[in-house]
Each structure stands twice: as C-alpha cells, then as structure tokens.
Amino acid sequence: MLFTTDSTCVSMTRARQLAGTHLAESGLRVDVEAILIVVSELLTNAIEHTIEQSWRLSVFTTDGTLVVEVTDSGNTLPVERDGSRLDGSGGLGLGLIRSLCDYTEAAVTATGKCVSARWWIARV
Known part of the structure; x- marks a missing residue:
C-alpha cells in the first residue's frame, strides 16, 4: 500500500497532495x-x-499495476456522457479519467460504490 486516507482525516486538496508526494517518492x-x-x-x-x-482514497500496486481507488456511500455507478456536449452540465470526468489511465472499473458494494483507475507499471 502506497497510501490511503479518507474524508474524516483530510480535505480533498490535502489527499491529492499526499498522493502526489507518495507517488513521487515511490520510485x-x-x-x-x-x-x-x-x-x-x-x-x-x-x-x-x-x-x-x-470518501476513502487508496493508492496501491498489485500484479504489475498502480491502482487509484475511491470508495464512497453512493450506490449509482458513474456514466460516461457525450464529450461533445460542453454546455456546463458536467459529466466529462469519467471520459477524462479513461483517457488518462489504462483501465477503469466501477462496482456497487455493500456500503456504496468503488471506482478505480489502473495503470500498467513500466518495468525498469
């Protein structure tokens, strides 16, 4: 496990900063x-x-991949919307996420949902 935190411990901004620090130091x-x-x-x-x-944020490696995982109490899975609709109504996040990672996954859990993004780790 590289890093894990949740909304009871830190703000979203601080979680992002901590994730960046851990990733930069991970090698x-x-x-x-x-x-x-x-x-x-x-x-x-x-x-x-x-x-x-x-929310709960976890950043970890498994089976040659880096995983960023966010769990929350919502039970509605994200839906990718048409990226050509730039009318201020939102809905572009999932498309952006998918364009920046190798694989995404979302699942309903007993307490909400879990959405993850994965990157294949380059071998040195």
Whole structure:
C-alpha cells in the first residue's frame, strides 16, 4: 500500500497532495500529474454525487499495476456522457479519467460504490 486516507482525516486538496508526494517518492515510473488529475476527478465525483460527501482514497500496486481507488456511500455507478456536449452540465470526468489511465472499473458494494483507475507499471 502506497497510501490511503479518507474524508474524516483530510480535505480533498490535502489527499491529492499526499498522493502526489507518495507517488513521487515511490520510485515508480508513472505520470504523477496524470494520476493526480484522476485522483481529483474521482474525489470530486465522490463529493458531488453522495449525500454524506464522504470518501476513502487508496493508492496501491498489485500484479504489475498502480491502482487509484475511491470508495464512497453512493450506490449509482458513474456514466460516461457525450464529450461533445460542453454546455456546463458536467459529466466529462469519467471520459477524462479513461483517457488518462489504462483501465477503469466501477462496482456497487455493500456500503456504496468503488471506482478505480489502473495503470500498467513500466518495468525498469
């Protein structure tokens, strides 16, 4: 586990900063800035689409991948919207996330949902 925190411990901004620090210090050959954009999008979605606005962020490696995972209390899975609709109504986050990572996954859990983004880790 590289890093984990939740909304009871830190703000979204601080979580993003801590994730960046841990990624930079990890020695992994990854695009930290792209990953931090994904962290921001996932946390923003957790805040905007749940009543409690609570979330848990985990950043870890498994089976040759780096995983950014956000769990929250919402039970509605994200839906990708048409990216050509730039009318201020939102809905572009999932498309942005998918363009910056290798794989995304979302699932309803017993307590809400879990959305993750994965990157294949370059071998040195």
